[in-house]
Amino acid sequence: MSPTGGVLNVVPALWRSGDEPPVTIPRDPAREAARRELAKRMYHENDPGLPQRALNAFWDWVERLFTAASTATPGGTLGLVVIVLAVLAVLGALWWRLGTPQRTPTASATLFDDRPRSAAEHRAAAEAHAAQGHWSQAVQERMRAIVRSLEERALLDVRPGRTADEAASEAGRTLPGQADRLRAAARDFDDVTYGGRAAGEGTYGRLADLDADLERTRPALAATALDARQGAAG
Template sequence: MLRAADSSPLSWARSGSEPPVTVPRDPAREAARRELSKRLYHENDPSLFERALNAFWDRLGDVFGAASTAAPGGALGLTVIALAVAAVAAALWWRLGTPRRRPPSAAALFDDRPRSAADHRAAAEAHAAQGHWNQAVQERMRAIVRSLEERALLDTRPGRTADEAAAEAGHTLPAHTARLRSAAHDFDDVTYGGRTATEQAYQRIAGLDRDLDHTKPRLTTHSAPTAPQHTRQGTP
């Protein structure tokens, strides 16, 4: 039998009459480690992914716990703040749409089919009547630029972009510089940026088109050169 003074859990007796055999501490620990490392004891252990997921949720819980302590109103206040942020983000997404990167170089304003300003206006009005605001904005912007070319306020130059036309027209029509840039921006948004035009955007461009027709350009005046004065020489 085991001696009362022996407190080691890994002690065995060969028989009741023989002295006990005690396993040293280090070999016993190593034997226990080898035994517990067998697959039999780990069949129901969580996988690496499950352990990582549990650690993530524990960490997230700690973060929210700390935030709820610091936020006014505790957990309820934190919930209200989170809902407010989500509402603002949803409103911005609904208003601005999915952001898309504008290409580094915009394509030409006109295609290979030359048309007059009146043709572009008629096409714009036809699209607007059907509620096709993207096409209406595009055609009205083309009508503006074509009209300026017909009035010789812009030179007829193939390959010009809407931004270039707005910048050049602003030199001779300075009172409308900001509106011209805004119209070019709307044109680029619906043509290259994937945005959807609105009726209000079309009405702004159409109003600009009408105002430009009644605006006189600022002409650059150059002073006439002064005729050279000749010194009259007296007769000897």
């Protein structure tokens, strides 16, 4: 037997000396002899390890898949690359718009937890989060401060289990001039809390400005009554 091109060729015959005819080995025993020979350790000392073989098999599969896809795609390889990039761009846009998918729907979750806190406490918590750059938590606490402040001013009734959307809708009827900003704030709260989106400094700034403006805003009924009294006095 002699190695040729990395593969052993088994000679299926043994030659006797002199004029005697060679001893011929049948095909199956010859194949078995070659198998035993090739199984010897000396032929496998430089073989790659199992992880490397698995990795090679994976990349071979990827190459075959890519080749098959490129032959079936208009434009060949270039067309396939363009399609893949377009799909990735669409997925990235959806991820940015919708945020991280949630395991269970939580759109009806309540605004507050079980421990009641004042508007001032929620504002202090929001500012503490903002100082550390934790904008998502800051947005949550600022929205809670807005709703709690409206409850403390008796512009909203104190109702356990209220959601941010419900609070914005109810407060918008009492403060119609701020209704759009209240709904936008509720959406920001829901996106952060239930949609998995990360808030930024700008989002928190909008809620903080709304909170300050609401403190200076009179409810519609009170403003109408005050104007009526001023008109009667004039």
